[in-house]
Amino acid sequence: GDSVxxxxxxxxxxxxxxxxxxxxxxxxxxxxxxxxxQYPGEGLxxxxxxxKADDKxxxxxxxxxxxxxxxxxxxxxxxxxxxxxxxxxxxxSLQAGTALxxxxxxxxxxxx
Amino acid sequence: GAxxxxxxxxxxxxxxxxxxxxxxxxxxxxxxxxxxxxFPKQSLMLMATSNEGSKATxxxxxxxxxxxxxxxxxxxxxxxxxxxxxxxxxxxICSAKKxxxxxxxxxxxxxxxxx
Numbered sequence: 689g690d691s692v693x694x695x696x697x698x699x700x701x702x703x704x705x706x707x708x709x710x711x712x713x714x715x716x717x718x719x720x721x722x723x724x725x726q727y728p729g730e731g732l733x734x735x736x737x738x739x740k741a742d743d744k745x746x747x748x749x750x751x752x753x754x755x756x757x758x759x760x761x762x763x764x765x766x767x768x769x770x771x772x773x774x775x776x777x778x779x780x781s782l783q784a785g786t787a788l789x790x791x792x793x794x795x796x797x798x799x800x
Numbered sequence: 801g802a803x804x805x806x807x808x809x810x811x812x813x814x815x816x817x818x819x820x821x822x823x824x825x826x827x828x829x830x831x832x833x834x835x836x837x838x839f840p841k842q843s844l845m846l847m848a849t850s851n852e853g854s855k856a857t858x859x860x861x862x863x864x865x866x867x868x869x870x871x872x873x874x875x876x877x878x879x880x881x882x883x884x885x886x887x888x889x890x891x892x893i894c895s896a897k898k899x900x901x902x903x904x905x906x907x908x909x910x911x912x913x914x915x
Contacts (some may be wrong), residue, residue: 692843724906732803732893732906777844785902787834788895790843 689789690715693740693790703800707765711778711791719780721745721754721761722788726775735763735776740768768798803827804896814915815886820880821910823894825837829874830896834904835867838891847892850877884914 695710713719720739724732736745742758750765761778778791803826813819823833831852836844847871849857856869864890868880876894881888891911895904 729908731806731908734903740914760872785832785897787836787846787849787905788844789846792841792843 689718689784690719690780690789692778692780692789692791696794697775697790698717698795698797700739700797700799703766703770703796703798707772707796708762709763709776709778709794709796713757713761713778713780715768715780715782717782718756719733719782720784721752722779722781723750723752723761723763724779724790725779726793728774732777734794740771744775770794770798771799772796773798802898802903804890804905804907806894807909809908810911810913812913813851816883817883818882819884819912820878821892821912822878823865823877823882823896823907825841825875825890825905826877826904827897828875828896828898831874831899833871834895834897835869835879836895838909840876842894844867847879872905881912884912886914888889888906888912889914 712767722737723735725735726732736747738745738754744753752763775793777793805824807822835847838844842861847862850871852871858864871877893909895906
């Protein structure tokens with residue numbers, strides 16, 4: 689069935705380090721892909737998205753490119769900050785407006 | 801804008817009792833809301849899709865008589881866990897879909913502990 693696999697955490701980095709969180713998916717058709725972030729005590733927030741192959745989503749210094757050939761949507765940031773510490777979820781949607789299929793989430797901890 | 805609240809944020813109850821969780825879209829109308837469940841170190845799993853004014857659609861394996869969903873208005877959906885048991889202990893998260901662009905906005909979640 690349709691699924692999302694993302695790297696196990698926690699990921700621990702020093703401030704200004706480079707971040708990559710891997711995400712791969714299995715889906716029929718052409719899904720839309722998303723990264724959500726959950727800060728402590730808050731709800732999930734959309735970080736970025738891409739709706740078709742080769743699209744790049746970007747926001748707050750984070751980027752992810754929809755790679756159909758490798759069925760991947762890896763999240764990257766060139767220089768992380770302490771305030772980026774959160775749980776990051778990769779997700780897909782098979783059709784606009786339908787429920788999301790999530791990965792397990794990756795906890796990122798950034799220290800100064 | 802586009803804020804979704806959940807109440808309560810945490811609840812502890814005795815086995816056999818029922819618990820109601822509310823999900824509200826505070827500044828937009830949502831004809832569709834989704835209820836997810838998250839076990840520790842697991843994905844969010846969709847439980848049901850709640851549509852305003854009609855019956856909810858449940859995912860396979862989710863007991864509709866145990867998890868009662870009511871979406872009586874365009875800003876409120878409720879999930880009632882009936883006759884709760886310890887295995888129902890989990891983190892329940894709702895999302896509300898904004899009609900104009902299909903984007904989903906998530907609530908902060910409700911931690912249910914059944915003793």
